[in-house]
Amino acid sequence: MKPRERVLRALMHEEPDQVPLFELGVSPLVLGxxxxxxxxxxxxxxxxxxTxxxxxxxxxxxxxxxxxxxFSPKYYRGLDKDKFVDSWGRIHSSNVAAGYISQFYIGGYLTTPEKYEEFPKLDPLDSWGIEQFKSAFKAAGDRIFPVAAVGSIWEVQGEALGWENMFRYMFTKPEFVKKVLEDSTNFLIExxxxxxxxxxxxxxxxDDYGYVKGPMMSPKQFKEFIxxxxxxxxxxxxxxxxxLMVHSDGDIRLLxxxxxxxxxxxxxxxxxxAGMDIKEVAEKWGDQICLVGNVDVAHLLPFGTTEEVAQEVKRAIAAAAPGGGYMLGSGHQINDWCKPENFLAQIKAGKRFGKYPLNNLVHGDFNDS
Incomplete structure (x- = not known):
């Protein structure tokens, strides 16, 4: 099967020829x-x-x-030689290292309703951005299935206002928060x-809705605002x-x-x-929503062995892949700290243990082909 058919079958809870391999992105350091x-x-x-x-x-x-x-730099504005405000209203520090730019979020620039209203709103149909998407889809062709990241309803807006302000305004200025989220939703849709x-x-x-220990907000607030x-x-x-696919880190089981x-x-x-155990998640929700990811990037991929990675891949596939509805991938994206050999072991194990029908989930030598 081509990637497109493989991915769409998984999304529709059908069994493709093998479990699709998904990554939000791969660090250029690891690729290099x-x-x-x-x-x-x-x-x-x-x-x-x-490329x-x-x-x-x-x-x-x-x-x-x-x-x-x-991440369009078109409308960035400099604050000083080390800081800039991006097109969403987030303050970043920028460093150039290892041949590419690393941007670090510092805080919100749109800290009051007045600042938010005065800040120029990004046009979702900006010609520069549309051309970038067009070139990416053309480059993808039929060799990789592209998922278009078209915005952020909650996370980017919280970063733009500053998280302390966002959570305070949910209580003191709820209509303002709803206006902010309505704006970001309309951007995402357009x-x-x-x-x-x-x-x-x-x-x-x-978006990110959760911390390691639970949701960023109560289920009641999630129901009202998001x-x-x-x-x-x-x-x-x-x-x-x-x-629609949602990216959210953290423990979001209550949501x-x-x-x-x-x-x-x-x-x-x-x-x-964050406690998103693949077996528990698959048992509770695997027949209602396609599950994507779950291979640990905090400890396993940076510090584990290739054998440990293969065992974890096998466990995830066994728990979530039967019947379709699962795409294998990391528990975020392949970051700078992931060992290249562990990332390759994840891919290799995914191809080995993810072939349908899933009758090859047996212990064995993970160094063989």
Whole structure:
């Protein structure tokens, strides 16, 4: 099967030929070590999507994200030589190291309703961004299935206001918070519609709803502030024949029923260090939403052995893949600290143990082919 059919079958809870391999993204440092290149030679920002997707194809990945407009530098404004405000209103510190730019979030720039209203709003149909998505989809072709990251309903807005302000305003200025989230939802929908017109079939809402120990807000607050936005986006994309995937770190088990009720089709990354045990999640929700990810990037991929990685991959596939509805991937994305050999072991084990029918889940020598 081609990646597109493989991914779509999993999303529809059907069994493809093998469990699809998904990554939100792969660090250019890790790619460089694997392929003997400089990091900047592996990253779409410098080398283009054709190059980055070509490396993903060589690795054997089926699916990854296109995130171009979310990080557009077009409207960045400098505060001083070390800080800038991005197009969403978030303050970053920027360092150049190892041949590419690392941006670190510092705090919110839009700390009051007045600042929020005065700040120029990013146009979802900005021609620069649309051209970037168009070039990415063309580069993907049929060798990798692209998921278009078209915005963030909650996380980016919380970062723009500053988290302390966001949570305080939920109590003191709830209508303002709803206006902010309505704006971000409309952006996500309009950009999503444009990407659907360009050929996108799955859209990604890039949000974080949880901490390691539980949700960032109560289920009641989630129902009031975020659920209507998620449902609005999911309904619109479904009307246009597309699906919605949500990225959320953290322990979101208390929110899962509402995420599913809103119409979300897939949830990523099922962060294992936050208690998102794949067996429990699959048993409770695996027949209602496609599960994506779960291989630990905090400890296992940076510090574990290839044998431990293979065993964890095998466990995840055994728990979530029977009957379809699962895509294997990391518990976030492949970051700078992941060992290249462990990432390769994850891919190798995914291909070995993820072949349908799943009758090859047996202990064995993970160094063989």
């Amino acid at each position: 070590k694997i392929f003997g290149k400089k990091p900047e030679e592996c990253w779409c920002i410098f080398a283009g999507w054709e 980055e997707f070509g490396l993903y194809e060589k690795l054997g990945l089926d699916c990854s994200t296109v995130y171009t407009l979310m 950009l999503g519609k444009a990407c659907i017109d360009l050929g996108a079939e799955v859209l990604l809402d890039w 659920f209507p936005c998620l449902k609005k986006a999911a309904d619109e994309f479904h009307r246009r024949g597309a699906l 899962m029923d509402m995420i599913i009720e809103a119409g979300v089709d897939a949830i990523q990354p099922l962060e294992p260090k």
